[in-house]
Amino acid sequence: MTSSDDVAASRDGGRPRVVLGVSGGIAAYKACELLRRLTESGHDVTVVPTAAALEFVGAPTWAALSGKPVATDVWSGVHEVPHVRIGQTADLVVVAPATADLMAKAAHGLADDLLTNTLLTARCPVVFAPAMHTEMWEHAATRDNVATLRSRGALVIEPAEGRLTGKDTGKGRLPEPGEIFEVCTEVLARGAGDLDLAGRRVVVSAGGTREYLDPVRFLGNRSSGLQGYALARAAAARGADVTLVSANVTLPDPAGVKVVRVETTAQLRQEVVAAAASADAVVMAAAPADFRPTAVSHAKIKKASDGSAPPIELAQNPDILHEISTDRARSGSVIVGFAAETGDDTGSVLELGRAKLARKGCDLLVVNDVSGGAVFGSPDNEAVILGADGAVTDVPYGSKTALARVIWDEVTRRLQD
Numbered sequence: 001m002t003s004s005d006d007v008a009a010s011r012d013g014g015r016p017r018v019v020l021g022v023s024g025g026i027a028a029y030k031a032c033e034l035l036r037r038l039t040e041s042g043h044d045v046t047v048v049p050t051a052a053a054l055e056f057v058g059a060p061t062w063a064a065l066s067g068k069p070v071a072t073d074v075w076s077g078v079h080e081v082p083h084v085r086i087g088q089t090a091d092l093v094v095v096a097p098a099t100a101d102l103m104a105k106a107a108h109g110l111a112d113d114l115l116t117n118t119l120l121t122a123r124c125p126v127v128f129a130p131a132m133h134t135e136m137w138e139h140a141a142t143r144d145n146v147a148t149l150r151s152r153g154a155l156v157i158e159p160a161e162g163r164l165t166g167k168d169t170g171k172g173r174l175p176e177p178g179e180i181f182e183v184c185t186e187v188l189a190r191g192a193g194d195l196d197l198a199g200r201r202v203v204v205s206a207g208g209t210r211e212y213l214d215p216v217r218f219l220g221n222r223s224s225g226l227q228g229y230a231l232a233r234a235a236a237a238r239g240a241d242v243t244l245v246s247a248n249v250t251l252p253d254p255a256g257v258k259v260v261r262v263e264t265t266a267q268l269r270q271e272v273v274a275a276a277a278s279a280d281a282v283v284m285a286a287a288p289a290d291f292r293p294t295a296v297s298h299a300k301i302k303k304a305s306d307g308s309a310p311p312i313e314l315a316q317n318p319d320i321l322h323e324i325s326t327d328r329a330r331s332g333s334v335i336v337g338f339a340a341e342t343g344d345d346t347g348s349v350l351e352l353g354r355a356k357l358a359r360k361g362c363d364l365l366v367v368n369d370v371s372g373g374a375v376f377g378s379p380d381n382e383a384v385i386l387g388a389d390g391a392v393t394d395v396p397y398g399s400k401t402a403l404a405r406v407i408w409d410e411v412t413r414r415l416q417d
Contacts (some may be wrong), residue, residue: 015044021095021115022331023118024052026129033177048115087121097131097174107145134170154251157256175255188239194238202240203275204232205286207247209265220285225249227400228285232257234404265317277329283319283336325361326359330417332416335362340370
């Protein structure tokens, strides 16, 4: 047997050790892209396919991409005790795709091949990325197995919706490999893999709304949605049930997240208010337009021959953050707002942020200095998180993913059981 000291020593000073389990579904070919992303980002990856998986993608492919020999049974290299050592020395095990059969075996502790043995011996975070037909995913047996795995601390990502095998469409599609990779890196970054948002329902809004003048023109803003999407990814990787209300964003759907697409502020309000009714936390990272035209032309507005511009009368949009903060549908929920400030004659960025926090009634306000267009469209950010309880958290310049982690840390401290 390998001692715990030996296992710890194997991890110190080396690359993160990831086991990529691949079970027998048509989506197995997509795991090649996940493997490439993991290896190119510096992870030490061992691929453990099932025998059925090799019917879709052969062992030479896995060996060539990982740089390691590939086996499915416990008899290959038996002197190295692979059925025990692979799981013991892993920092993360991710199974993509995870079929209904594989998850049933994992839930019931069956171990008839190298992958299921690895899952039994692993003491690191385990991520399952399911892929199967909708009827299989919705079957009571599968739902019970998923619940069992989650109750034991595994992260089971909700499958995506879309085209399945043949002509079928529905929920059960493997999330995009790039998004599964983001989940893996997020779980590894948290170290212990503590799913502190497991069982929690959270809502995140992202992007910028549009208020139409005519069929082709609109009033909008520069919000890219990057911060909101980083927040949704981070919450899903911590086990939350995430609804992402996305306003005019073209980013790929985060793995395991329900995405609701909207355009206008009225649509954003409708979806956020509805989702907030059952949410433990709402993070309003979207940038709703403050105003909308009072009249929308059904035809494209033409240029006037005399060079004059048509007058545009504006009406104020509803304040979504204030509404969900002051009229909470769920007692004990945590509401987070964002303030993109530049500072002016009335006060500094932080002074304006504190005034907005008091005015909106939310629990936390993430204050960004956007002078000169900073933050918009950038993968990086810095902020000050102000709490209604007087707390002030400075988040230094870094990735929007890093800021998302700090925001969820602050949220979890305030969540009530």
